[in-house]
Amino acid sequence: MPDQRAPDSQTATGTREIYEAGRRSALLKAGALQTAILNSANFSIIATDEKGVIQIFNVGAEHMLGYRSDEVINQVSPSDLHDPMEVTARAVALSTELATPIAPGFEALAFKASRGIEDIYELTYIRKDGSRFPAIVSITALRDDHETLIGYLLIGTDNSARKLVEQQLNEAVAAAEKANLAKSDFLSSMSHELRTPLNAILGFAQLVESGTPAPTPTQKRSVDQILKAGWYLLELINEILDLALIESGKLSLSVEPVSLTEVLTECRAMVESQAAQRGIGMAFPRMPAQGYVNADRTRLKQVLINLLFNAIKYNQPNGRVSVECTEQTAGTLRISVRDTGAGLTPEQVSQLFQPFNRLGQESGHEEGTGIGLVVTQRLVHLMGGEIGADSTQGVGSVFWVEMALASAPGLALELTEEQPAPLAADGAEMxxxxxxxxxxxxxxxxxxxxxxxxxxxxxxxxxxxxxxxxxxxxxxxxxxxxxxxxxxxxxxxxxxxxxxxxxxxxxxxxxxxxxxxxxxxxxxxxxxxxxxxxxxxxxxxxxxxxxxxxxxxxxxxxxxxxxxx
Missing domain, CATH: 3.40.50.2300 (Response regulator)
Structure with missing residues (x-):
């Protein structure tokens, strides 16, 4: 008998059948996914009821912990599988953090999850055979459609590989620190060994230079060359040791408020004679009202002297060197050393702070190693400052250092007791x-x-x-x-x-x-x-x-x- 149903009714029936088929397919896929997850051996899945008693124990948990599911379901809590001392420590930490007593056990593990906070922690799992391994566990509270707590889900992974990498990294760091310490000790010893013979060379040369009778002109030139080479060698030793100490992290600094006026005055006294010998004019600034910066006094002086010596060394004959101090934004003071030298190309400026790079000056008549600016940069950074340079060929260069401004230190109580005056050289007792x-x-x-x-x-x-x-x-x-x-x-x-x-x-x-x-x-x-x-x-x-x-x-x-x- 022919089908008497209306065309619309047939269409509706076909749509329902397609929907049901799709739903069955989706459920089958969901079931397959659920089964795949529960049977995964890569991570453990443990589900508990609201009291913390295990209800689901997947294949991954069995492989990881060595228990069969029937040995733990409805019998133990996840906290029974963890290191009890760590579970107790977690309870104590939570009690301290929240000022609320927290009982050791599963309550400590699930405390944050029960309040709607997904928690991830590191604890030690204990296998059935008693062996232990580190694990990362994520715990989440499970609730029904009415937001009633029905249990907890714990997903865990074996953290042994990561811990092994961390251990190896820590051992490598310890070995590096030990090597740095040995390097520092070696540098200290080497410094002593290099300076001991140099002490005799420079000391006796000074005695000859200033002795009686005065050296002949020929002897004077020879002594001058000995002293020049000796002091230059000492400078190289100091620069190499400074760079090595900075790189090894062993250079100690005392950063405190430092009077820039005093430091620049001392620097000026040290460089003006060299500038005069080369016909270089020197101009130093009037300091701003705030003349203190946070720095290590000795190292700041070393930085500025190096910049000043370079400005003199690489200047034009009868050129000028000027020092400028300007207050920058964000409480910093910029000290600029400007010269009238040949200037640098942009490429040379980009290479300024590379070790042993003398920017093509290797064949020039000025001595140097290319270490000084590298040491200067590292020292500035260690003191919390910044350093940079601007240059124009044919005009000159400006090297600048920015340091944090500081307030003047408070004055200490002055001693009222008079100190004895130094003994006179003539007529005094031996x-x-x-x-x-x-x-x-x-x-x-x-x-x-x-x-x-x-x-x-x-x-x-x-x-x-x-x-x-x-x-x-x-x-x-x-x-x-x-x-x-x-x-x-x-x-x-x-x-x-x-x-x-x-x-x-x-x-x-x-x-x-x-x-x-x-x-x-x-x-x-x-x-x-x-x-x-x-x-x-x-x-x-x-x-x-x-x-x-x-x-x-x-x-x-x-x-x-x-x-x-």
Whole structure:
């Protein structure tokens, strides 16, 4: 019999059949996806009821933890599978964070999830055989259509591979730090080894230069060349050590408010003679009202002197160098060093701060290594500043440094007690200076320096033990102490002298080739009156001795210094 249904009815029936077929297909796919997820071996899926008792334990959880699902479902809580001490620690941390008592166990694991916050944490899972492994677990609260809590879903992954990488990375970092420490120690030792012979070269050259009778013109030219080469070699040693220390992270800085007026005044005194020799005019600024910046005073001075020396060195004959200070936005002060040199191309400007790149000056008559600007840049950055340059060929260059402005430091209470004046060179009583030094050349050098003062005599000791005995017997006014001595070090000897009432009052000056800043800091913190680095600068040494003589006094009631037979 022919179908009597209306065409519209047939169409509706066909549409419903298509819809039902699609729905069945979607459900089948969803079921397949659900089965695939539950059977995945790559991650664990654990579902609990609202009380925290396990209801679903997928294949991945079985593989990961070693339990069959029937061994845990309706029997244990996920917290029973974690390290109990870590679960307790998590409860304590939550209690502290929320100022609310949290019981150890699953409540601690599910606390945030129960409040609608998905939580991810790292804990240690314990397998059925007792072995452990680190895991990352995500926990989410499950709710029905009425927003009623019906359970929790925990998805976990094995974190062993990541932890292994972290461990290897930490070991690599530790090894690198150990290597850096060894590198720093090597640099300190190498500095000492390089400076010790250089000390004799420069010291004796200075004596010849200023000795009596005066050197002949030919000798004077030779001595000038020795001194020029020696001081240049010292500069190279310092630059290389600075760069290596910065790269190893071992350079210590003391950033505090620094008077830029004082620093620029000292810099001007150091560079003006060189500028005058080359016919270079110098112009320094009137400082702005706010003249303090946050910096390490010694390193800021080093930065500015390097920029000033470069401006003089690479200037035109009879050129000019001007220093400008302008307040920038955001509380910074820009110090600019402008020269009238040949200028640089844009490509050269982009290469300015590359190590050992002298921008084509290798064949020029000016000495250099290409390290100075690199060290300068690193120092500025370590002090929290910025450095840059602008240049125009045929006009000149401007190198600038920006440092954070600072308020002037508060004034310390001034001492009211009068200090004794330095002893006069003529007609004064003889004072003994004890020098503890194992290097005969250094001892002879200082002996000749001291011999120029009629009121001083030098007593030498080749090691610390002999130096301590001499100090106790002769009670010198000042002690010069090398650091690297055979047997007892100079620092240990200084501590022994400080602990002895007979010698505790005597100023002790470190005289050492250990010129790395951390060595100097360590020496000053140990209790030295002053720290003089080798190669010795004669004027600096005598100023230090005069300062020590000015404050040196024997304890009340003790006899005056004994004479030397």
């Amino acid at each position: 004072h003994t200076v004890l020098y503890v030094e194992d290097n005969p050349a250094n001892l002879e050098l200082v002996e000749q320096i001291i011999a120029r003062r009629s009121n001083l005599r030098l007593l030498g000791a080749a090691d610390a033990s002999l130096g301590i005995e001499f100090a106790r017997v002769y009670r010198p006014k000042v002690i010069l102490m090398d650091i690297n001595l055979p047997g007892i070090s100079g620092i240990e000897a200084m501590k022994i002298l400080r602990s002895d009432p007979v010698t505790a009052h005597i100023p002790i000056i470190a005289l050492s080739a250990n010129a790395v800043p951390r060595d100097i800091q360590r020496g000053m913190e140990a209790g030295f009156f002053n720290y003089i680095t080798k190669p010795i600068k004669v004027g600096q040494l005598m100023d230090a001795i005069d300062a020590a003589l000015a404050v040196s006094s024997l304890p009340k009631g003790m006899d005056t210094q004994q004479d030397i037979a």
